[in-house]
Amino acid sequence: MAAARRNKRMAASQPGFLSFNSGLDGNSSDIKRRKRVNKNKKKNWNKYSDIQDVEEFLDDVRLQEKAAGGLIAEKPDATLFFVDTGEKDKETQPQTTVKKGKRTKPLRIDLILQPDSRIPAPKNVLAFQQPNAKKQRRMAEKAARLAAMGVLPRREKLLRLRQAAAASGLPVKENPVANNNPERAFYDLWSAGTPETDDPYYLEQTKKKLVKRPDRLNEKPSVLPAIEVVGPGGSYNPDFFSHQDLLREAHEVEVKKLRAEERLARQLAVKEDIATEESSFKEQVEGLIEEGDVEPEEPEGGSEDTVIGPTATQEKKTEKQRRKEKAQRIKALRRKADRQMIDKQQQLFQLRSIRANLKTQEQRTRQRQAQRKANQEAQKSMPRRLGRLKFQTPDLDVQLSHELAGSLRSLKPEGSILKDRFMSLQKRNLIEPRERAKFKRKYKVKYSEKRAFREIV
């Protein structure tokens, strides 16, 4: 490396050196007066020594190497110039078209992707690394020590094990492949194998057979189909009316949303009059200005206080009163029983109306049953409330009339299928609706002003 750099320097010092951007060369000499600083600090070396000319020169060398594959000054003239002898005859062209099967011109995209630097890419980056002799020596020493103790390295040990296994003819247990390995193999999962003859209880207890899955679990939690096909209005080139239908549907959803929003705004609106200057002033001086007609209300309040609360003391009933009450009670009971008796007898004559009554009652219950059943059926296709959040129907994917593409090429797809699938899983009650976890900072951010910043402000 160092030798190459020296070489370059040498080339530059020669009088014949041509620089690519030679215009800059002359201007660099007239700079302002050198600033005098102490050179006993490394910081100052970096800061105050002017190395721009060196940088420029090195940049130029690099550019030449990249574009021309070496320093131009060193190149022979034949590679740089050619003798112009006018236009060539076009005899050669028909010959090229004859070979049809041969490789045609490479595609432009492939050309664009070709590297345009003349410097070949390094083959192996690690090859440039200097081996660390000390480290290697240490490692070798350790290996020798272990070998003396009779400990084999891991690689060797595994190899011997494998060889031993192969020699004994035992099938080598392969490492299981991951589920998402693209080369994984499949087999006939549903082929009828040999039926188990052992006691199923024994097999289950010894973990040789899995516990039977209850049939209940094979029912789907929703009756909705896995793929819901969009209506005819969602076609990329829809029929006019079906497209209008879809638009109307989307419009209605939008209107509903807007109405809910408006209602909320209305409910939250401040209903009282807004404070004017006058009213606010009044409020401020409230109580400061004494008015004659305000009277203390304390005595009144005091009198009321005495009324509140249980004051009446229960007087004891006399014996006569008790007797009277008891007689009344008995009389009322008897009257009630009589009334019931009469009513029962009367019901014999009301048979018709009773029957009608019963009929209507039964009909009503039947209706209610049917209604409830219908509701339950409807519920089966509805998303359930499975967690903190409710399922929210995603927006309809709609393209407005002017967005519709005339052809498949200019079609701009609407919505995301990934989201559609995710929502479908939620809608079918397979997963509970969730929202993205909010970012929570573990520690508070501490702001501190840097000195440079403080100096400016």
Add this chain to the structure above:
Amino acid sequence: MGGLQKKKYESGSATNYITRNKARKKLSLSLADFRRLCILKGIYPHEPKHKKKVNKGSTAPRTFYLLKDIRFLLHEPIVGKFREYKIFVRKLRKAYGKAEWGGVERLKENKPVYKLDHIIKERYPTFIDAVRDVDDSLSMCFLFSTFARTGKCHVQTIQLCRRLSVEWMNYVISSRSLRKVFLSIKGIYYQAEVLGQTITWIIPYQFAHDHPTDVDYRVMATFTEFYTTLLGFVNFRLYQTLNLVYPPKLDGQGEINLKSEFEEDYALDSESYTEKLSALSASLARMVPSAEEEETELDHFPTEGEDQEKMEEREKMEHEQIKQKKFFEGLKFFLNREVPRESLAFVIRCFGGEVSWDKSLCIGSTYDAKDETITHHIVDRPSIDTQYINRYYIQPQWVYDSVNAKILLPVEEYFLGVTLPPHLSPFVEETEGDYVPPEKLKLMALQRGEKPQTEDEEEEEEEEEDEDEEEDDQSEEEEEAEDEANLAEIEEKRSRGKSLSVKVTPGKAKAENRKRAAEEEKAEEKRLAIMMMKKREKYLYDKIMFGKKRNVREANKLAAKRKAHDDASKEDKKKKKKKC
């Protein structure tokens, strides 16, 4: 009297349910692992009927699982693997932290992995159960296979998804089981009939990706993990039923044709085979190289009378279906570079057509654009420079519409630069009395085999007339003509009525009348039946009839509207033409 007082929440629904957090603790798993386990095992949260009882008096919204489900989960061997994995991660982190690279290597070598095979077998005890449930897995696999390899999910998962989806497409091609295609603004819907099950899936358009932020990628990846395993086993079995080699191999002869010199430009040697498979242009190798055994004759059991008729009908249907399955046979397509290659190649090959594309577009092209035997060239740009006389230049929608109609549609409406007819959804099935768009009516007429009275011709004729006359005149004339016809009819009727009363004509054999009499009788019977109905039934009947009539009325209204719209647009066109 008496006995112990029952305590609250110690029996009934309160003990049948368990909250998510408790379940998680019971299984001693982290929340992420618990969620993964539930997805893999197909255990879903439940909404209890009486939340307050279940929640021990609190009404806070929580996620509940059935306790029995969680008890069932306790037996799952994967739970142990999850715990092992957790410990593996911990050890690995420690080894990294201590910079013990040997330890890291050893740990990675012994990374715990789990299998899902037993879960698939458990959740889908029979093969047909799995086929019935394959919709979801197809959509997910096709979706994941289009992802960019940017670290949103494992690259290996993407590769596996791609492999499985290509296998599936190749199966559908070989079994000729595609039924419907629908190009929507979201993606392309396909429907196939596999072993008697209708299977629908959706494929996104190419390059249509933005990654939405409100989707939980971890959950989706877990579902995909399960679905890829399922789809792999289903594919294996499906290939077996068709006697195809699995993993799919290209047919021997096809391979030689496919060998081209510039392969190395498009794929590495290691990948070129899978790329060629995914090009969908060659057929697959079979286990037993047999001659075309597709047309297996059904066994005939001689039966009498009606059964015979039914059998014949069924046979006819089958023949028709077989015919429909290969109605692209003998056609040679060439795809221009701007059309969606994979989708078109898939659809065309499903119906027996031959397809190719430019060599530089993708690997696996079989012939180039200069081939004289190409019948259809699919182009999606307003015009093309070099055109051959002996082929149709059509827009891609023709292929899809033809597939949905199951016949070769007339190509005139799909030429280059022509405004396309609307792409109707094949998933809509109109019942009687619904509004049917006129394009569909025309299509149905075509399917019945009627020669369509092409609208264009009519229009042209009209336009020719227009050049001579004013529009108003024409419409008036039409109306007049209609009126005259009506009048003539009325007159005729009248005269007939009169003549009957007066004249005595010689008797004729009334051949038709028998039929008519029968019809009349039927109508009379129906009328009587209606009269005899009970009040409640009558009410219901009236309601149904009213509903039907309302449907018809609405359909008529829509049709009238459409006509008005068409007329308006036509007039606009004419005006424009005149201006020009």
